[in-house]
């Protein structure tokens with residue numbers, strides 16, 4: 001059997017070196033005879049883990065000192081609610097760029113506590129493009145601007161961030177955090193579920209500028225209040241200790257790879273290989289036009305869903321897994337997160353090419 005490659009959109013592939021390290025110290029962490037899973041989150045042993053996770057992420061993203069880094073639970077989906085609950089007083093309007101299913105979910109939760117204003121939407125193009133942020137209807141009175149930098153389901157990437165001098169940009173970076181350099185200063189708040197490009201499911205990273213944390217509103221549940229987690233440095237209650245530990249290993253692995261700029265170059269190379277093939281193929285085509293193409297989630301199809309189906313079967317027997325597109329899009333989706341080696345993309349191209357040749361002969 002050939003080497004398996006995992007193209008899942010999330011939970012997703014992790015670096016092999018990280019899994020090997022976690023395995024080596026799983027039952028006996030640093031000679032203690034215990035797993036890091038088994039020790040108190042209040043212990044010096046775990047404190048060192050969470051401190052190093054934060055320090056490594058700060059180095060990787062060059063996070064300025066006036067931003068807090070939180071490791072929370074509840075997934076990116078909880079942030080859809082927590083952000084408006086904490087950042088708004090009541091009655092304000094929030095600008096949202098609608099780029100797909102995750103924007104829609106953010107809007108739904110936002111509208112429970114405030115009012116969303118969609119500045120532009122690519123819905124009429126089945127979300128295969130990103131609206132032009134220069135002609136979008138941004139309000140000068142909005143409390144913040146909500147964007148999704150990378151659209152996991154449709155395979156689009158925002159080419160630009162709608163930065164504003166005084167209105168904070170809030171970004172759902174779940175599927176492309178750490179895949180390319182971003183200026184943290186351009187954002188008021190960044191959030192990401194860990195299970196795409198960071199680590200295992202169960203942890204959510206929130207990077208929040210100090211002035212947006214606020215005092216905490218008395219009517220909010222303690223756990224839904226950023227102030228709680230900022231003051232207790234993500235340790236108000238038991239944090240997702242194993243997920244934080246594994247994410248720390250991923251951050252350190254990424255530093256060893258040369259950091260975000262270095263991995264971005266590799267990500268670009270992987271995406272170029274696949275889109276390059278798709279653009280010359282007579283059977284497959286990319287579903288997204290060049291300016292909006294995601295480096296993380298590459299969506300493609302043939303013109304026949306039965307052929308898509310046959311290809312997915314063939315890919316599976318070639319040990320290439322989870323290539324099926326999201327149920328709302330169909331076709332195929334190859335997720336090429338940081339941990340996907342170039343060899344995985346090369347193998348995918350071989351299998352696609354051989355399938356295409358076979359189709360031509362039949």
Ligand SMILES: *Cc1c(COP(=O)(O)O)cnc(C)c1O
Pocket residue numbers: 010074075076077078102148150151152172173174175193194196
């Ligand atoms: C996966 C994903 C989410 C949802 O994350 P959960 O951690 O499952 O809540 C939100 N936004 C984007 C862009 C995603 O890719």
